[in-house]
Amino acid sequence: MARTVILGAGIAGHTAALHLRRMLGKEHEVVVVAPNSKWNWIPSNIWVGVGQMSVKQVTFPLAPIYKRKGIEFHQALGIEIHPEGSPTVKRPHVSVKYTDPARAGQVANLEYDFLINATGPKLNFGATPGLGPDGHTWSVCTAGHAVETAKAFEDVVAKLKAGQHQTLLIGMGHGTCTCQGAAFEYTFNVEHELVKEGVRDNADVIYITNENQLGDFGMDGMNFGHKDQIIPSQTFTESLFHERGVKAILSAHIEKVEPGVAFYEQVDGTKNSQAFDFAMLLPPFRGVDMKAFDANDNDITAEVFAPSGFMKVDADYTAKPYEEWKASDWPKTYQSVKYDNVWAAGIAFAPPHQMSRPRTSPNGTVIAPAPPRTGMPSGVIGRAVAQSIAERIKHGAQGRVHTASMADMGAACIASAGKGWRTGQAAAMTVFPIIPDKEKYGELGRDTKETYGEIGLSAHWMKVMLHYLFIYKAKARPFWYLIPE
Amino acid sequence: MSVLETFPDAPVPTEKELKARKNVLLQFVRFVALNLKMVAMINKAHH
Known part of the structure; x- marks a missing residue:
């Protein structure tokens, strides 16, 4: 009998849990630890943030799914990993703190044979003073954030209808943010809704980003093959901004946000500010604050995790300049650099x-997009991590x-630019490989x-279809495993 | 004071292109084509 503990129930963790359960006999245990009781299809949060979807449409409770599939579920936060055991608990284990209201605050040790760290990111709003729902800006990172953002957006629309000019600032809340695609989507969904409401003329929509040029998306840009032409994603994206009248602030690091004004520095060193009536600014990510200890309870966090808080895996972490980066620097197996029964999947790997x-x-x-x-x-x-563990077992x-x-994987990205069966619009983008490989x-x-x-x-x-398809899959409905990741 | 960029030199779609992007029949064909393209991409991603 083997016991696999999965920390996190986002896309990577939940996918790994369902596949492991499908691949292993009932004598093996699959345990999921996640602080939230609900699964969230995050790509649709942008629609919640403009009031076009409800929280219920993008989330569902995890516990009934895991009960049906025979997966043990702990609504808790992973706080420590002890890959060699500890003086009091000899076997490898994770220490968790319950967020389940019935056991809130209680700490427990969960033993494992195999561990998947799929904890995702910590939303690091604290990196920029004044950033986030506890500060002066809104977010669509969680369904809860998005629904609050929708209410604020509704107020903006009401003010526009009353004849007041409004400035909407959307984008990256720090120079090291990622998820430019989500900010891009939210920008154009906001613009689309303003047009639908007949108030676009009285509003300024401004996209602020750490990208050096539009269309970078944290991927060093892309070059789209189109018939006999190569169209840079910069041209593709600038065209949409021009067409829809969205202005941009590029190469920017937001230093702080005060009520109604964002202060930023650009890559040339100039410092400026932008006033706003409504701001949705994404935070930078870092790893969750998890510690690691050896058998004698010595802190080995720095050996297991990178300074960013993400777990070190089979990548080449040698510091080198941009010109020397290689596709082969990127991890393949996602096994921990220190323990061969520990993996990091999804956003959790460094x-x-x-x-x-x-x-x-x-x-x-x-100023460096992550x-x-x-x-x-x-x-x-x-799924690959789940397959490796099933093979080992x-x-x-x-x-x-x-x-x-x-570096061997392609990706498809559908970036919404407005919702509506007849009036909706999105940019469908495919990229192969995800990591640029100049040698190949x-x-x-x-x-x-x-x-x-x-x-x-x-x-x-397609974006709407993927919404329903992936929620169907995440609910582990019949033949869910036939739907690819 | 902020530094706003507006991209006046970026190409803009023609009227014909804008209509094509919203034409239900044409977009249905594109929907099928995009799905096939995505399936090919997914097959590559899952090798």
Whole structure:
């Protein structure tokens, strides 16, 4: 009998849990630890944030799904890992603190044979003073945040209808943010709603970003093959901004936010401010605050986790300049650098470096988009890790180690630009591989036949279809496993 | 005072292109084509 504990029930953790349960006999235990009672299809939070979907449409309770599938569920937060055991508990274990109202605050030790760290990111609003729902800006990072943001947006629309001019600032709340795609989507959904409400003319919509140019998306930009042409994602994105009248502030690090004004520095060192009536600014991510200890209770956190708080895995973490980055720097198996029965999946693994060229202002401020790890790679990684563990359980050390390098993996991204069966619009983008590989694909770094972008109503329909498809899959309905990650 | 960029030199879609992006029949064809493209991409991602 083997016991696998999975910390986190986001896309990577939940995918790994369902696949492990499907691949292993009932004599093996699959345990999920997650602080939230509900699963959230995060890509649709942007629609909650403009009042076009309810929280109920993007979330569902995890406990009934896990009960039906025979997965042990603890609504708790992982706080410590003890991969060698401890003086009091000899076997490897994780210490968790319950968030379940029935056991809130209680601490327990959960023993494991295999551990998957799929804790996702900590939303680091604290990195920028005044950022976030506890400060002066809104967020769509969680369904709860998004519903509050929708109420604030509704107020903005009401003021516009009353004839008041409004400035809406949307984007990145720090120079090291990721998820530019989500901010892009929210920007254009807001713009779309303002047009629908007949109040667009009286509103300024401004996108603020740490990207050096539009269309970078934290991926060093893309080059879309289109018939006989190569269209840079910069041109593709600037065209949409021009068409929809959205202004932008580029290469920016927001230093602080005060009520109604964001203070920022740009990569040339100049410092400016932007007044706003409504701001939705995403926070930077870091790893969750988890500690690691050896058998004697010595703190080994720095050996297991990178300074960013993400777990170190089989990547090449040697510090090197942008010009020397290689696709092979990126991890393949996601096994911990220190323990071969511990993996990190999804956002929880420490990337070796960014994908976009990092820049520093003359004042020493780092303005460097962090690499995105969207749903598709997170799901694929979660499944590969589950397969590796199932192989180890069934065949011991001879079991096949599955790989899922983002340097060999493509991704599809549907970025919504407005909701509506007849009026909706989205940008459908495919990229292959996710990590640029100049050795294999030349200076552009990617296969331009497989890297493609298109804007239209059809892409919106795809986004809606994926919403229902992935929620169906996450609910583990019949034949869920036939739906790819 | 902020530094706003507006991208006046960026190409804009023609009227014909804008209509095509909203044409239900044409977009249905694109929907099928996009799905096939995504399936091919997914197969590559799951090798």
